[in-house]
Amino acid sequence: MTILIIVLLLFLAIWLLYIGRALLAWTLPLVLLLGAWYLHGDGTTTLWWVASSLSLVLIVALGWPLLRRMILTRVLMPKLAPIFPVMSQTEREALEAGTVWWDADLFGGRPAWSKLLDFRVEELSTRAQAFLDGPCEDLCRMIDDWEILNSDDLPAEVWEFLKSEGFLGLIIPEQYGGLGLSASANSAVVAKVSSRSVTAGVTVMVPNSLGPAELLLHYGTEEQKQHYLPLLARGKEIPCFALTEPGAGSDAGSITSNGVVCRGSYEGEEVLGMRLNWDKRYITLSSVATVIGLAFKLSDPDQLLGGVANLGITCALIPSHLEGVVADKRHNPLNVPFINGPTQGNDVFVPIGFIIGGQKNAGKGWRMLMDCLAAGRGISLPAQACGGAELMTRTVGAYATLREQFNMPIGRFEGIEERLAPIAGMTYLMNSARRLTAAAIDAGEKPAVITAICKAYMTEGARTVVNHAMDVVGGAGISLGPRNIVGRAYQGLPVAITVEGANILTRSMIIFGQGAVRCHPYALDEIEAVGARDVARFDRAFFGHTGHFLGIFTRAAWQGWTNALIVRSPVRGKVARYFQHFERMSAAFAVCAELSMMTLGGSLKRKEMLTGRLSDGLGWLYLGTASLKRFVDEGQTERDLPFVQWSAETALAEIEGALLGLLDNLPNRFAARIVRFKLFPPMWRFRGPSDRLIARVSRAILDGGEAREHLTGSIYIPDATEPGLGVLEDSLAKVVAAQPVRQKLRAATMAGTLKRGREATQIEPALAANVITQGEANLLHEAAAARAEAIAVDAS
Numbered sequence: 001m002t003i004l005i006i007v008l009l010l011f012l013a014i015w016l017l018y019i020g021r022a023l024l025a026w027t028l029p030l031v032l033l034l035g036a037w038y039l040h041g042d043g044t045t046t047l048w049w050v051a052s053s054l055s056l057v058l059i060v061a062l063g064w065p066l067l068r069r070m071i072l073t074r075v076l077m078p079k080l081a082p083i084f085p086v087m088s089q090t091e092r093e094a095l096e097a098g099t100v101w102w103d104a105d106l107f108g109g110r111p112a113w114s115k116l117l118d119f120r121v122e123e124l125s126t127r128a129q130a131f132l133d134g135p136c137e138d139l140c141r142m143i144d145d146w147e148i149l150n151s152d153d154l155p156a157e158v159w160e161f162l163k164s165e166g167f168l169g170l171i172i173p174e175q176y177g178g179l180g181l182s183a184s185a186n187s188a189v190v191a192k193v194s195s196r197s198v199t200a201g202v203t204v205m206v207p208n209s210l211g212p213a214e215l216l217l218h219y220g221t222e223e224q225k226q227h228y229l230p231l232l233a234r235g236k237e238i239p240c241f242a243l244t245e246p247g248a249g250s251d252a253g254s255i256t257s258n259g260v261v262c263r264g265s266y267e268g269e270e271v272l273g274m275r276l277n278w279d280k281r282y283i284t285l286s287s288v289a290t291v292i293g294l295a296f297k298l299s300d301p302d303q304l305l306g307g308v309a310n311l312g313i314t315c316a317l318i319p320s321h322l323e324g325v326v327a328d329k330r331h332n333p334l335n336v337p338f339i340n341g342p343t344q345g346n347d348v349f350v351p352i353g354f355i356i357g358g359q360k361n362a363g364k365g366w367r368m369l370m371d372c373l374a375a376g377r378g379i380s381l382p383a384q385a386c387g388g389a390e391l392m393t394r395t396v397g398a399y400a401t402l403r404e405q406f407n408m409p410i411g412r413f414e415g416i417e418e419r420l421a422p423i424a425g426m427t428y429l430m431n432s433a434r435r436l437t438a439a440a441i442d443a444g445e446k447p448a449v450i451t452a453i454c455k456a457y458m459t460e461g462a463r464t465v466v467n468h469a470m471d472v473v474g475g476a477g478i479s480l481g482p483r484n485i486v487g488r489a490y491q492g493l494p495v496a497i498t499v500e501g502a503n504i505l506t507r508s509m510i511i512f513g514q515g516a517v518r519c520h521p522y523a524l525d526e527i528e529a530v531g532a533r534d535v536a537r538f539d540r541a542f543f544g545h546t547g548h549f550l551g552i553f554t555r556a557a558w559q560g561w562t563n564a565l566i567v568r569s570p571v572r573g574k575v576a577r578y579f580q581h582f583e584r585m586s587a588a589f590a591v592c593a594e595l596s597m598m599t600l601g602g603s604l605k606r607k608e609m610l611t612g613r614l615s616d617g618l619g620w621l622y623l624g625t626a627s628l629k630r631f632v633d634e635g636q637t638e639r640d641l642p643f644v645q646w647s648a649e650t651a652l653a654e655i656e657g658a659l660l661g662l663l664d665n666l667p668n669r670f671a672a673r674i675v676r677f678k679l680f681p682p683m684w685r686f687r688g689p690s691d692r693l694i695a696r697v698s699r700a701i702l703d704g705g706e707a708r709e710h711l712t713g714s715i716y717i718p719d720a721t722e723p724g725l726g727v728l729e730d731s732l733a734k735v736v737a738a739q740p741v742r743q744k745l746r747a748a749t750m751a752g753t754l755k756r757g758r759e760a761t762q763i764e765p766a767l768a769a770n771v772i773t774q775g776e777a778n779l780l781h782e783a784a785a786a787r788a789e790a791i792a793v794d795a796s
Helices: 002-018 022-040 046-063 065-083 089-096 102-108 113-117 126-142 145-151 156-164 183-196 198-208 212-219 222-233 365-376 380-402 414-442 448-477 485-498 503-518 523-532 535-561 576-606 608-633 641-665 669-679 691-700 706-711 725-751 759-768 774-791
Strands: 239-242 258-266 269-284 291-299 310-319 340-351
Touching (some): 002 022, 002 535, 022 046, 022 535, 046 065, 065 523, 065 535, 065 576, 089 365, 102 113, 102 448, 102 503, 113 608, 126 156, 145 198, 183 198, 183 380, 183 414, 198 212, 198 239, 198 380, 212 222, 212 239, 212 291, 212 310, 212 365, 258 340, 269 291, 269 310, 291 365, 310 365, 365 448, 380 414, 380 485, 380 706, 380 725, 380 774, 414 448, 414 641, 414 691, 414 706, 448 485, 448 503, 448 608, 503 523, 503 576, 503 608, 523 535, 535 576, 535 669, 576 608, 576 641, 576 669, 641 706, 691 706, 725 759, 725 774, 759 774
Parallel strands (some): 239 291
Antiparallel strands (some): 258 269, 269 340, 291 310
């Protein structure tokens, strides 16, 4: 009986930990154990009274915060202080930028599925859709990417169209003459234009991302807004933003461009201003910009502003026509001829009022940049990546249907299927995250960690898609010319990888570094409490953290050993099991993150291989759950089932692989082995998509079916006569229309009615034998000619 009671109380403690009731998990079983002892034993013995008294002291000492702080926390805090990282002001401003959202649920190990599934991803407004269907479609029709490459710029009429139709003012509100599009609409425009031309896509995205317009909207004075925003909206002013320097790339906070507060002459008047010197590079639109958004370090040695001497990073708007401004050269970014180049400033004097937001914002530039980047990083480059991925999916789906070898479309070969499936699957996955993230931004969030995930993992996803597309099209992707879609995408691929935080930096430092502080329920409070020597705050955070860890460890272990069967899925149907698995992986990630922080402390930020794996875990958690939400939102159709299954199974395998890699390399081997055994039993492992699923996904984008149309519905489809995608689409339609006739020829050949041979030699005998009609023969001739045209390559 005694053993049974102890076992039941042990299970009660585990259950309470599982549901997150850490305090009750030890106090309630202890009280019940004493009660059972009293009722079934001799409650008057000295031993029972001693045990009861000690238990009461323990419960009061640990459960009463005031007493706990006095006898325990005051001693613990100084001993634990060295574990917590010390943050510089620059690091603090970067880490505190933006907001947390669904990432906090995933990081905490207890995802509230209702929060995700109840969140509405709104359709585009009627006005935004009209812009996509009208001016955006017209712009794409005007663009010839091969001509742009050879002329090294957009044609003059395209530049004029961009200005007159408001493409440079997508984010500027209507009251200032802009279009005032939502983040979702902005993302859709960039995706569509980028699918037509990366050069045009970059030209559209840059004025509508981190730069003068966005900084003015958030921080500008009313006078600055009234002056600049209407001009920017209609292209009367062309902006660029100058941050990167030869010595300050990833470490943007170490810029050496400088400004000194002084008095000087501006337009004939002596005013208080700044004398600026800078040397910047990789600045998009620099040589055509009329106003430069400049980031520099401002100092006030004579304290003319009445404050400190070294004010810090500041952002100002600099007219490019001023004496001393140099911006007359261009870089060549891998033969993708968007305007990009260096700019220098030599003793350029501007009034102090040119600081964005005026004098009061002197020294606040870094926080301004981080806050804007927290949202903007999730719009432009992810949209460009998705537009490119959709283009590759549509292109190779058609090409793999049209191109035949060994009397069979190459898309039916398993080796090709291995490449087609990631192309289609990643496109579905990336677009799911793009739409969800943009909708969150529209809802008022600035999810800094999520946008960093989107930038890094979606541009990496685009790299995977384009590389696989090149494998599929083979030599047709090598011979450059107007027919070659894949080759141009391949050329420009690395550009997105390197900007707005190179992917190596974003993965190894930013995502988990920021996530550990912002998304963790207690870490930031602990760090700040230690810094402020606030015992009461540290007590709440530390013991809350302790309870959280015990609860999440219990949760992860039980979910691991039961293969998540004890997890309640928020939906029914064929994806219900995936929700269970993602909840398990969220708990496992939370434990691995806790273990890393506890065993390595502040030194974790220097263990970039480990933080990179943690970033992989969190990143794939977000991407995978975004794909599940999209599937549920769109009605759980059979059409999209292979795509969401591929997405979920790929994400789960990536998460598990990242966490196992982390545990294999943690310095504390004893703790790592315990966690590995508890969380990842060897009989429950994720293997990634099966061969059967790979075949289903790859075949879904062949033959011009509904799934392919839905998967690639965001991009521009050119006219049938246009080399490249236009010809591919026209040829695909003709070949698909002729498929039933080809089946007749094959059947007649098998029956012996027709002799074996090439299809072209069978058409006339088939007509003579009444196997096919003249109309069907015409279909075969048209399909053969179309196929030949589609697989032709450029030569000059």
